[in-house]
Amino acid sequence: xxxxxxxxxxRRPAGLISAALLGLLYAMALFAPFLSPTTPSAQNLxxxxxxxxxxxxxxxxxCVQLYQLVDPSTAAYQxxxxxxxxxxxxxxxxxxxxFGLIPANRHLFTVxxxxxxxxxxxxxxxxxxxxxxxxxxxxxxxxxxxxVFLTSLLGLTIGGLAGYLGGWPDSLAxxxxxxxxxxxxxxxxxxxxxxxxxxxxxxxxxLLIVVILSALGWAGTAxxxxxxxxxxxxxxxxxxxxxxGQRPWTILFRHLLPNTFSYLIVAxxxxxxxxxxxxxxxxxxxxxxxxxxxxxxxxLGQAQDIKIFMLNFWWLLTPGAAIILTVIAFNLLGDALRDxxxxxxxxxxx
Amino acid sequence: xxxxxxxxxxLVAVTPQACAPKAKEVRPNHxxxxxxxTSRAEPGRRGGVFIDSTPGEPSTFNPLVSEDATSSGFIxxxxxxxxxxxxxxxxxxxxLASRWQIAPDNKTFTFHLRPxxxxxxxxxxxxxxxxxxxxxxxxxRFPNRAAFDLSVDGKKFTIEKIDELTVRLTTPEIYxxxxxxxxxxxxxxxxxxxxxxxxGSLLKAWNVSLAQKEPRRLLATGAFRLRSYQPAERxxxxxxxxxxxxxxxxxxxxxxxxLVTKLVKDANASTLAFATGQTDAExxxxxxxxxxxxxxxxxxxxxxxxxxxxxxGFIWFNQNPGRxxxxxxxxxxxxxxxxxxxxxxxxxxxGIDREGLVRGVLFGRGQPLWGPETPANKxxxxxxxxxxxxxxxxSKELLAxxxxxxxxxxxxxxxxxxxxxxxxNTNQENQLRANMATAFKENMRDLGIxxxxxxxxxxxxxxxxxxxxxxxxGMLGLTGGGDxxxxxxxxxxxxRLHQWYPNQKTPATPWEARxxxxxxxxxxxxxxxxxxxxxxxxxxxxxxxxxxxxxxxxNAYVGLKDRWKNIRIPPLGSLxxxxxxxxxxxxxx
Numbered sequence: 001x002x003x004x005x006x007x008x009x010x011r012r013p014a015g016l017i018s019a020a021l022l023g024l025l026y027a028m029a030l031f032a033p034f035l036s037p038t039t040p041s042a043q044n045l046x047x048x049x050x051x052x053x054x055x056x057x058x059x060x061x062x063c064v065q066l067y068q069l070v071d072p073s074t075a076a077y078q079x080x081x082x083x084x085x086x087x088x089x090x091x092x093x094x095x096x097x098x099f100g101l102i103p104a105n106r107h108l109f110t111v112x113x114x115x116x117x118x119x120x121x122x123x124x125x126x127x128x129x130x131x132x133x134x135x136x137x138x139x140x141x142x143x144x145x146x147x148v149f150l151t152s153l154l155g156l157t158i159g160g161l162a163g164y165l166g167g168w169p170d171s172l173a174x175x176x177x178x179x180x181x182x183x184x185x186x187x188x189x190x191x192x193x194x195x196x197x198x199x200x201x202x203x204x205x206x207l208l209i210v211v212i213l214s215a216l217g218w219a220g221t222a223x224x225x226x227x228x229x230x231x232x233x234x235x236x237x238x239x240x241x242x243x244x245g246q247r248p249w250t251i252l253f254r255h256l257l258p259n260t261f262s263y264l265i266v267a268x269x270x271x272x273x274x275x276x277x278x279x280x281x282x283x284x285x286x287x288x289x290x291x292x293x294x295x296x297x298x299x300l301g302q303a304q305d306i307k308i309f310m311l312n313f314w315w316l317l318t319p320g321a322a323i324i325l326t327v328i329a330f331n332l333l334g335d336a337l338r339d340x341x342x343x344x345x346x347x348x349x350x
Numbered sequence: 351x352x353x354x355x356x357x358x359x360x361l362v363a364v365t366p367q368a369c370a371p372k373a374k375e376v377r378p379n380h381x382x383x384x385x386x387x388t389s390r391a392e393p394g395r396r397g398g399v400f401i402d403s404t405p406g407e408p409s410t411f412n413p414l415v416s417e418d419a420t421s422s423g424f425i426x427x428x429x430x431x432x433x434x435x436x437x438x439x440x441x442x443x444x445x446l447a448s449r450w451q452i453a454p455d456n457k458t459f460t461f462h463l464r465p466x467x468x469x470x471x472x473x474x475x476x477x478x479x480x481x482x483x484x485x486x487x488x489x490x491r492f493p494n495r496a497a498f499d500l501s502v503d504g505k506k507f508t509i510e511k512i513d514e515l516t517v518r519l520t521t522p523e524i525y526x527x528x529x530x531x532x533x534x535x536x537x538x539x540x541x542x543x544x545x546x547x548x549x550g551s552l553l554k555a556w557n558v559s560l561a562q563k564e565p566r567r568l569l570a571t572g573a574f575r576l577r578s579y580q581p582a583e584r585x586x587x588x589x590x591x592x593x594x595x596x597x598x599x600x601x602x603x604x605x606x607x608x609l610v611t612k613l614v615k616d617a618n619a620s621t622l623a624f625a626t627g628q629t630d631a632e633x634x635x636x637x638x639x640x641x642x643x644x645x646x647x648x649x650x651x652x653x654x655x656x657x658x659x660x661x662x663g664f665i666w667f668n669q670n671p672g673r674x675x676x677x678x679x680x681x682x683x684x685x686x687x688x689x690x691x692x693x694x695x696x697x698x699x700x701g702i703d704r705e706g707l708v709r710g711v712l713f714g715r716g717q718p719l720w721g722p723e724t725p726a727n728k729x730x731x732x733x734x735x736x737x738x739x740x741x742x743x744x745s746k747e748l749l750a751x752x753x754x755x756x757x758x759x760x761x762x763x764x765x766x767x768x769x770x771x772x773x774x775n776t777n778q779e780n781q782l783r784a785n786m787a788t789a790f791k792e793n794m795r796d797l798g799i800x801x802x803x804x805x806x807x808x809x810x811x812x813x814x815x816x817x818x819x820x821x822x823x824g825m826l827g828l829t830g831g832g833d834x835x836x837x838x839x840x841x842x843x844x845x846r847l848h849q850w851y852p853n854q855k856t857p858a859t860p861w862e863a864r865x866x867x868x869x870x871x872x873x874x875x876x877x878x879x880x881x882x883x884x885x886x887x888x889x890x891x892x893x894x895x896x897x898x899x900x901x902x903x904x905n906a907y908v909g910l911k912d913r914w915k916n917i918r919i920p921p922l923g924s925l926x927x928x929x930x931x932x933x934x935x936x937x938x939x
Binding site: 041042043044045046047048072073074075124125126291292302305306307311 | 622710778784789791792
């Protein structure tokens, strides 16, 4: 089945490109410490709101252009003509732990003599936006995956049981989902965050947000899984299974739930953006990830200041572009997957 | 740019007709009072509308109820007081009292009121109004903040009417900031408010609902009287036809016909309204000056540097040795040992790159701060306090003296081997402060100290600082400026705002005892040089002992339309202090 899906995906360029882009993004998040020249908290108060540094080809080397601060009162920088420093490849820099385990200190590129390199400019305290974007990707992207995993698990179990058992467990589960779906999401999120925040140290906020988002998100999945199980239950192959004497649990876990997987894969893919946006919204409101950690929502939240727009510090809005790209990619991938797993829903013209 | 211009045009198209009150209303020409005050400013021309904006909404127009700066600002426009505090010279000037005498005992003050001054309804202003105001303030039925300010050690001042135009105020002890305090008391009209005083409803009088229905009933002695108030839209004041000041040519002030204040959602909206030419004046934060300057020529305004602001920012450690109800200490004992060690605090202070903060975070528009007063408070600022310039080497030296050692893992440990780590709490609403907190964390890492940041909403933070005391370090700001008497709750060890260890029964340290003594001494003499000497020593002790580790002070800026003449911008307080003398040769904005 997986091979079928993959083959079918190959025939859909939009889906394929999205999958490749997402793969790239996740790889970048995973290798963030290696790909970035510095650490996300390293500041340089002499280089705040630095524009993105240009890269030039000089004497057979890729070099970074040097700038000087011409007017500190407006954070205006000008490139120094003919002053550039060659990049060092696979050089030593600040030490880190790859995947949180392997100690290392090699970076893809660094600049000698602590000359600044800001591929995407610097922020209010002179931190590298590119580095923070990469580290932030780790948080923003994994929140989506972990959240969807938790939701699918909860939705599958509760929805499957409700649909298969029927009766009062069904009613109980469905009333609960209705309750969760009736409560306005953002307010519940804010209330839960306020109620739980004092019990978590600030570095556990990450986990807290995932738990909150999943606790809200499983209701929809559970209802659809229940519906699917209800209709599958009456199919001949289930009847056959029960006639040959298989136990109810075996029927549920061997025959019913696997048949909902194709739906789940699509639903999960399509709901990842919801989690990414949810985290972004919470952090944007100052209730999510907190300084000095970084996430796309937090970075975007810090960019909502009129001076950022009026002085045209556009590079501080790149986390927004990253969020848009990711969300679009997930949606396109979800569409392609849906076509692949369920030929009946195929859109005309494809 | 085009979009912004369009947006502006759209706004302009909707508002101005609604804003400008109907033209061709002639100001009544009442005779000038005998006790007229003649302005020394350049004579100008009458007319024009002065527009500004404020984030937020007045909560009341009753000076006995007002607790917030927005309401008090509006009340100050129409209710005048016996004397004025000139914020430019920081001297006391005549107000509704044209002169006063201080008896040799330094406790008895006789005020002579201006003859012939009328309330805005034409009723004469007399000594009865002054006595009535003080009665209302001291009446226990009407609890209010002024009653607290107008007392020494809990004892009230006494007030007597000598004749129709003379009152005598007596303080129970010598009270240094007496004139400044009296300068802040807006006098109430007895003939209008006495019924409410009698039936006990005085605190309900002059509320926002009356201001909307019958604005003229808010009687004025100031330059302006209320004309209309529309919540969330605007407040319009008009010239008080009975105002007691005139210019050298005998033209009654104020020159401007109307004062319109737009009520906007937040500080960003207020700033943007000014930057797009919709308002005449605006206080600007240093990080916004850079881009606002670009619109100066298009909309015909200038940005003035008021110099250092009176706002201080600081970090402090919780030095409270107490325990909570379950017997758990507020601060872990080994951390309390660090926090109460002066060398530790000084080392932290030397480790902060204040110049960098000014350069990077404040765009170079500010300066490092070393003591509790900023240079804005010209009258009381002590420039000779101990300074802690950025010097990590000196920090390490001090830490070594105090028994701290840097381990091979680049982590600082105390004598007992505890890793030096603490959590800094600050409020999340303030972006500049958040930037400073992250910069502080980086500075401390260079010393081997781990700082965890915790961003709380302001209410939670204040709860921790003032009630539960369960925190290690905090970062906040206070607005300084003005008389030292205003700082008693911060400096005195009994004070509620003595944040590192508030509400002490007896001073915990000899230097806190010394500050208590100095703060009490300065309050009980009227002699400025003596008071200044005492307060200078308070500032010196604060910088030596560094219970507050002061950070930086930003410069304050005012943007003002060029069409206004006779501008006088004070270094502290309101944007323009002589609104009654402002005039413009260009009547149409």
